[in-house]
Amino acid sequence: MTFSRSLALTSISTLALMAAAPAAAQEQPEAPVASEDAPEDDFHSRRVDERGEIVVSAIGVTQLDVLAGTSVVEGVELQRSLDTQIGEVLVDLPGVSATSFSPGASRPVLRGFQGERVRVLVDGIGAIDVSNTSVDHATTIDPLTAERIEVLRGPAVLLFGSQAIGGAVNIIDKRIPQRPLNEPFHLDLTASADTAYDLREGGASLDIPFADRFVVHFDGSWRDTDDVEVPGFTISDSLRAELLEEAAEEEAEGEFEEADELREAAGQRGFLPNSATRTWTFNTGFAFFEGDSNLGASIGWYDTNYGVPGRPGAGHHHGEEEGGEEAGGEEEGEERVSIDLRQFRADMRGRLALGDGFFKALNTRVGYSDYTHTEFEGDEVGTVFDVQGLEARAVLEQNDRGGWIGSIGTQYYFRDFDAAGAEAYVPKNRTDQFAVFALQEFLFGPVQLEAAGRYETTDVESQVVGFERSFDTFSGALGIAHETDNGLRFGLNGSRAERAPSAEELLSNGPHIATQAFEIGDPNLSTESAWGLEAFVRGRVGPASLNFAIYQNWFDDYIYLTATGAEEDDLPVFLYRQSDADYFGIEGQIYLTLFDSSDVTLAADLRGDYIKAELADGTPIPRIPPLSLLGALEAQTSRIDGRVEVQWFDSQNSVAPFETPTDSFAHVNASIAWKPIVGQDNVTVLLQADNIFDAEGRRHASFTKDFVPLAGRNFKLSVRASF
Secondary structure (H helix, E strand, O other): OOHHHHHHHHHHHHHHHHHOOOOOHHHOOOOOOOOOOOOOEOOOOEEEOOOOOEEEOOOOOOOOOOOOEEEEEOHHHHHHHOOOOHHHHOOOOOOEEEOOOEOOEOOEEEOOEOHHHEEEEEOOEEOOOOOOOOOOOOOOOOHHHOOEEEEEEOHHHHHHOHHHOOEEEEEEOOOOOOOOOOOOOEEEEEEEEEOOOOOEEEEEEEEEEEOOOEEEEEEEEEEEEOOOEEEEEOOOHHHHHHHHHHHHHHHHOOOHHHHHHHHHHHOOEEEOOOOOEEEEEEEEEEEEEEOOEEEEEEEEEEEEEEEEOOOOOOOOHHHHHHOOOOOOOOOHHHOOEEEEEEEEEEEEEEEEEOOOOOEEEEEEEEEEEEEEEEEEEOOEEEEEEEEEEEEEEEEEEEOOOOOEEEEEEEEEEEEEEEEEEOOOOOOOEEEEEEEEEEEEEEEEOOEEEEEEEEEEEEEEEEOOOOEEEEEEEEEEEEEEEEEOOOOOEEEEEEEEEEEOOOHHHHHOEEEEOOOOEEEEOOOOOOOEEEEEEEEEEEEEEOOEEEEEEEEEEEEEEEEEEEEEEEEEOOEEEEEEEEEEEEEEEEEEEEEEEEEEOOOOEEEEEEEEEEEEEEEOOOOEOOOOOOOEEEEEEEEEOOOEEEEEEEEEEOOEOOOOOOOOOEOOEEEEEEEEEEOOOOOOOOEEEEEEEEOOOOOOOOOOOOOOOOOOOOOOOEEEEEEEEEO
């Protein structure tokens, strides 16, 4: 078998494994050896083969062409990027932003897509929470105990579900052991502290073998933060001007107390009130290994409580209808809002080796979640969300048949959603989803042809309001790639994607306390669909490795949430609507080795992305991230690695109706990683300074950008150890 075909087999097989919960690491083909001119890169944990293709060097996926854009965060880069929520961990990557609703709730934004168009996965299967339904809901995954994080973009990501139309984020952890253990135990430890958040956190992961084939796992984490420190005024200039104008009006009407409160809110600076968080987790699991087969399971608990920063000057006045002011003289809407979130989760993963026939192995993955999310107004319970869900996948992985390789699979998902309380803005409902999918690859010398397809049927039912609808969707992708003699790969992918509307998009109708909005769904929404075209180039050119993509999506019946300018219960009204829409984007990265010797390596890291998204009438789509650029210099030795970077975000003035623009800003960050044990890489001490010049920044993708700025200057010390 040629090296090219071997690497292609690695690509298709590992994607199939991840799609159904990857099997033990020993079943994956060994990653190619790096060429002599490609120094080891602990910052990015990647290696470059003789063809110049960047490949993943550990558990997960290599870069399939129809996957188009795979970014991997692990090692020192993961340690440097760790944050309370997964969205904030990934914002340095090309094409990635975050919802940044609050320090306790932030989800990834991929290529301008968020919510129902981005899947967050745990070891290849959904998180089974409700973070995709509203920006104030936290993701129930703690990055502190993650082994690696993969950001997947491109047409083949649709194999994970129609909700991955914008991409997927896959967190690889060890709650179900990935491999047999040939040592008495394996212990991973991490601890961090910082200044801007007053962060104190720690985590531990322990694997213990019993005999040669059985491994038991335990892990846990704890995190506590205070109200985050921010540069200058907490609220934006435009919102400050609005509050000061309202204060003048109140004063003219003789309402001096209200005027003083508005001026106090406008003058808030230095920290973000009600932004503290507290999180702890615990997981335990096991895995049994027998030859090429294995079986494992785990159970876990995720518990977090976090504040929801309120929009200054926007009280919840709907409580007045039931008694006006409370005994304490404070209106109900003025109470601070917080969220207490708990999830019990059970997982199973299996791999059954099938020998040398047509199919190589059957991979199965099942996850079950019991989730409760309580929104408090002060000490009073406002709304309780209860969700039970299950996701199951089974994938048959094919053996190589003379250049024809692939996998086929099936998936089932259900979610029971129930909300109770005065602000239960979505009625009780159930979603059932069933899908079949396939990925196939054909090799013709230097040309590679790949095809992926997924059929999905979705049922949404709410007996409370007498609603029941079914949606049938089909998504497919076709890609062709060519490799030059120098190992540079060029390719073109085409796709057709369809997505059924979610229960929240169909059935919302009421005030949502945490987002301070009155949300109204549309029960008549139709299926959303899109044609997509993407061109890419990646590989190695001399001392540089590069990865660029340019893409265009043409949507029919695009579903979006938009402000109307009206008010209901003294809250701004947001409607779910549909329109045709276009997305265009460019993203890329160049990693250039400037100097390389036996003692030190110097390199430059350049990244950037640009997105333009408009409705059919030319109206900008809400909350699209602006142009961003990142430039960094790195120095690496056997024991010390240093990095200095500047990340710049352009202003965003292309805004939807009733949406405010954001100013440009730049953050300068620096870090130094030290491995204190000579000849060993198992302990890393990292000192970093983020936003060194204390610059004000607001993410345009954030629903709360006008009153939730990014953190100010932050010094952080962290330690990671592995024994």
